[in-house]
Amino acid sequence: xxxxxKILANASGKQQVSPGEIIEAxxxxxxxxxxxxxxxxxxxxxxGAKKVWDNNRVIIILDHLVPxxxxxxxxxxRIVRNFAEEQNIQNFYDVGRGGVCHQVMPEKGHVRxxxxxxxxxxxxxxxxxxxxxxxxxxSTEMAAVFATGKLWFRVPDVIKVEVTGxxxxxxxxxxxxxxxxxxxxxxxxxxKGLEFGGSTIREMSVDxxxxxxxxxxxxxxxAGIITLDYVKARTDKPFKPVKSDPDAAYERVxxxxxxxxxxxxxxxxxxDNVKPISEVEDVKVDQAFIGSxxxxxxxxxxxxxxxxxxxxxxxxxxxxxxPASQEIYLDALQEGxxxxxxxxxxxxxxxxxxPCLGGHMGILAEGEACISSSNRxxxxxxxxxxxxxxxxxxxxxxxxxxxxxxxxxxxxxxxA
Amino acid sequence: MTIKGKAVKFGDNVDTxxxxxxxxxVHTDPNELAKHAMEGLDPNFAEKAADGVIVVGGxxxxxxxxxxxxxxxxxxxxxKCVLAESFARIFYRNSITIGLPVLTCPxxxxxVEEGDMLAVDLQSGKVxxxxxxxxxxxxxxxxxxxxxxxxGGLIEHLKRRIETNE
Numbered sequence: 001x002x003x004x005x006k007i008l009a010n011a012s013g014k015q016q017v018s019p020g021e022i023i024e025a026x027x028x029x030x031x032x033x034x035x036x037x038x039x040x041x042x043x044x045x046x047x048g049a050k051k052v053w054d055n056n057r058v059i060i061i062l063d064h065l066v067p068x069x070x071x072x073x074x075x076x077x078r079i080v081r082n083f084a085e086e087q088n089i090q091n092f093y094d095v096g097r098g099g100v101c102h103q104v105m106p107e108k109g110h111v112r113x114x115x116x117x118x119x120x121x122x123x124x125x126x127x128x129x130x131x132x133x134x135x136x137x138x139s140t141e142m143a144a145v146f147a148t149g150k151l152w153f154r155v156p157d158v159i160k161v162e163v164t165g166x167x168x169x170x171x172x173x174x175x176x177x178x179x180x181x182x183x184x185x186x187x188x189x190x191x192k193g194l195e196f197g198g199s200t201i202r203e204m205s206v207d208x209x210x211x212x213x214x215x216x217x218x219x220x221x222x223a224g225i226i227t228l229d230y231v232k233a234r235t236d237k238p239f240k241p242v243k244s245d246p247d248a249a250y251e252r253v254x255x256x257x258x259x260x261x262x263x264x265x266x267x268x269x270x271x272d273n274v275k276p277i278s279e280v281e282d283v284k285v286d287q288a289f290i291g292s293x294x295x296x297x298x299x300x301x302x303x304x305x306x307x308x309x310x311x312x313x314x315x316x317x318x319x320x321x322x323p324a325s326q327e328i329y330l331d332a333l334q335e336g337x338x339x340x341x342x343x344x345x346x347x348x349x350x351x352x353x354x355p356c357l358g359g360h361m362g363i364l365a366e367g368e369a370c371i372s373s374s375n376r377x378x379x380x381x382x383x384x385x386x387x388x389x390x391x392x393x394x395x396x397x398x399x400x401x402x403x404x405x406x407x408x409x410x411x412x413x414x415x416a
Numbered sequence: 417m418t419i420k421g422k423a424v425k426f427g428d429n430v431d432t433x434x435x436x437x438x439x440x441x442v443h444t445d446p447n448e449l450a451k452h453a454m455e456g457l458d459p460n461f462a463e464k465a466a467d468g469v470i471v472v473g474g475x476x477x478x479x480x481x482x483x484x485x486x487x488x489x490x491x492x493x494x495x496k497c498v499l500a501e502s503f504a505r506i507f508y509r510n511s512i513t514i515g516l517p518v519l520t521c522p523x524x525x526x527x528v529e530e531g532d533m534l535a536v537d538l539q540s541g542k543v544x545x546x547x548x549x550x551x552x553x554x555x556x557x558x559x560x561x562x563x564x565x566x567x568g569g570l571i572e573h574l575k576r577r578i579e580t581n582e
Contacts, residue, residue: 022558035441035442036482036483036484038444039484039485042444043571046571046575047571047574047575048575064441065442072442072443073442076442076444119482120482121481121482122480122481122482122506124482136482136506137482137506137509138482138483138484138506138509138510138513138514139484140484140510140513140514140569140570140571141509141510141513141570144570144574147574186429186476186479187428187429187475187476187479187502187504190476190502190503190504190505191505217506220476220479220504220505222505270429357433357438357481358433358437358438358439359439376431376433376480378431378433378434378456378480379431379433379434379457380433380434380437380438380456381438385434385437385455385456
């Protein structure tokens, strides 16, 4: 069996499972946030449930519109806060206590290899970077999980993505990820699992691996996963890493050689509309965003700061930088990265999802273009339905903020 | 269960941000959400859908976020059923959960034109285009999914199960 089959077999008490089989899995952890939580709570009450199945396994994180951006969002926060209190939820991360949910979950030790984790957010697949089966579900299904601790899944076919080659300078895990999304397509992995492996992945940091798994959903995948080979333990609870058998079955294998990869950009309005940067240079940008569950981690902030050090962003450009968690924000402060950003003319936001989903903190006007380290460039994703989002690595976003147009970070480095 | 309605067509990769733009996620009233259904692609959609329509999509319908508010907005705007070449999985599960029938129907985006009168038999998966006379076969839904749809969604289904057990 492959790693996903093993995890699902284990979670459903079976010796063996195969693709297409429908199983009922025990859930190890279930997460909601401020935009999907209130609906989950409403459904939980409508079902007639009184208590969550396990108050240690429910994790609640306020991160989308934080601190409250309007009276309506303040009311949503209150609904969630009251529920956390009522149910005695042990792991509740209120404003200023956590940050972006997909960063906080592993950072605070709620993700362990071999577990089954569901979140009422599509980017829950990020935790595959730690060898867990993790997937996004809707609010009402989450209410059913809260009530029962179980959920049905169809065992997915798995596509193996083998990444080999040494990454060139200033070419990052985000560029690898965008390249893979471009190859597989926005619907190329619908209902399927994506297992990432190969020498490039084995040498990749955890921050980088999280980018790959985070964007698995942009190819339609149910889950992305990487076999865990090392971990800085953030959990006291025992866990047992799982890996694919040497003879595991895959639907197909996609080979990607990154040794000559250029920085990549996904151009409007589809995540799989991916081009090498040389084809899109000189597109003028009004805003640059570094942050989100995809690229708001320390490694991302370091690579952006490396480019921005001693420079000023271009006149007419806003650079918004949002560290993904309180912990990352503090680390970035101590390393002097925040000062570098502010000296360059950036605005720093508190850890939260920010403008990624057009919520607040940098919404785009009609006709504006944004280069963003986030994950989606759909019509209207970051504001006006007549705005344009280009997805790229934090290094490319930083280089573009300096010039005011989409810029290859390798040129920016040469100038410095 | 046969569903009838006029076809309203969209293309490939219709994402949840155009089905229900992010800024409206703060609303909890389904009727408020319904006013903004498909606003990212057609600001007049809610008016068109009010009399009851069948949405026809291409590949990967509903891709993107996990927001259950997307199928809720469609259902309450008047959409009776969605037919597409393929669906993104979270949207697919969410639609069943809230009681909006969704059927994978190969060939539908090529055979059906905007405004065609459609009749969909959920049980058999037969899709008739009564305007041009063509008949298509949608993938039949498994029995346990049909039960959820017949109960009107997962909440009613679970309530019924709890009542039966008691």
